[in-house]
Amino acid sequence: MTVRLEIETGGLKFQNPILTASGTFGYAKEFQSLTDLGALGGVVTKGISPKPRFGNPTPRICETASGMLNSIGLENVGVEGFERDKLPFLRACGSRVLVNFFGSTFDEYVDCGARLDRLDGVDALEMNVSCPNIKAGGIEFGTDPRVLRDLVRACREVVKKPLWIKLTPNTSDIVALAKACADAGADGLSIINTITGMAIDARTRKPKIATIFGGLSGPAIKPIALRMVFQVRRAGVPLPISGIGGIQDATDAIEFFLAGASTVQVGTQNFVDPDASGGIVRQLAERLAADGVSDVRELVGALKTP
Numbered sequence: 130m131t132v133r134l135e136i137e138t139g140g141l142k143f144q145n146p147i148l149t150a151s152g153t154f155g156y157a158k159e160f161q162s163l164t165d166l167g168a169l170g171g172v173v174t175k176g177i178s179p180k181p182r183f184g185n186p187t188p189r190i191c192e193t194a195s196g197m198l199n200s201i202g203l204e205n206v207g208v209e210g211f212e213r214d215k216l217p218f219l220r221a222c223g224s225r226v227l228v229n230f231f232g233s234t235f236d237e238y239v240d241c242g243a244r245l246d247r248l249d250g251v252d253a254l255e256m257n258v259s260c261p262n263i264k265a266g267g268i269e270f271g272t273d274p275r276v277l278r279d280l281v282r283a284c285r286e287v288v289k290k291p292l293w294i295k296l297t298p299n300t301s302d303i304v305a306l307a308k309a310c311a312d313a314g315a316d317g318l319s320i321i322n323t324i325t326g327m328a329i330d331a332r333t334r335k336p337k338i339a340t341i342f343g344g345l346s347g348p349a350i351k352p353i354a355l356r357m358v359f360q361v362r363r364a365g366v367p368l369p370i371s372g373i374g375g376i377q378d379a380t381d382a383i384e385f386f387l388a389g390a391s392t393v394q395v396g397t398q399n400f401v402d403p404d405a406s407g408g409i410v411r412q413l414a415e416r417l418a419a420d421g422v423s424d425v426r427e428l429v430g431a432l433k434t435p
């Protein structure tokens with residue numbers, strides 16, 4: 130049985146719905162000898178800011194039960210370094226290139242979005258709104274629907290390419306955030322980013338990471354991510370969803386499709402197995418054929434609820 134994995138969603142055509150999640154796959158070149166990059170649906174780059182950043186002090190990563198905590202601090206090469214040193218390889222890698230970006234101020238977001246939008250070889254932008262808004266006392270930009278709406282609207286004005294917004298799960302109302310993005314003209318949603326957490330070393334009585342708090346990722350967060358994807362879908366928010374959170378295999382990906390995602394992104398699992406995303410593409414085709422599903426699009430939002 131031939132299985133169709135192609136999907137057109139969020140303003141782009143993908144050869145399959147498996148993408149790599151930002152910050153877990155570098156700028157793709159790091160993985161070229163470990164997986165077939167051309168077989169992936171898409172690659173989402175490390176978050177890019179207008180200027181290079183060196184990130185947070187170490188230790189900035191630690192393992193937790195069924196997951197990991199990180200506070201890398203958005204270390205990256207900046208827009209210029211990205212264009213000069215990273216984009217030429219990405220342009221030729223054979224899969225879709227989505228560039229994740231952010232700023233520390235409103236103006237930095239708009240500036241970064243506008244500059245990345247002009248680059249040939251960038252297929253779409255994914256905006257990370259889980260950054261502290263210094264002016265608002267360090268609260269994440271993406272936690273207040275009004276601030277988020279204004280930020281997305283301002284970026285939308287300068288970004289012609291497809292613009293996806295990556296939502297923060299550090300909220301009590303994910304649907305309000307999703308609606309704000311739809312109102313402001315976004316093309317897609319990526320759900321979810323990491324969940325704020327902490328880990329303590331009982332022996333030394335110190336936090337395990339230097340910044341005390343970090344972002345929790347991995348299988349531990351999958352039920353929360355599925356819940357949020359489903360809530361946004363059920364609320365009828367008119368934007369396609371890229372599901373993210375703890376995906377380890379094709380079955381996990383299928384669960385996200387059923388909840389309402391039309392693509393998925395694989396994150397922490399890339400650290401466990403650098404060929405994880407490629408493996409999921411291969412597994413997905415086999416799994417769907419075995420289940421008699423001829424088109425992956427049949428699964429999107431097909432959850433049977435009581």
Ligand SMILES: Cc1cc2nc3c(=O)[nH]c(=O)nc-3n(C[C@H](O)[C@H](O)[C@H](O)COP(=O)(O)O)c2cc1C
Binds near residue numbers: 151
């Ligand atoms: C080490 C690390 C770095 C990350 N960097 C970024 C980033 O730069 N921008 C972003 O939007 N998300 C970033 N994320 C979040 C992931 O893209 C993803 O949303 C999250 O890890 C949940 O997926 P997972 O459970 O499959 O890892 C990062 C995650 C990790 C573990």
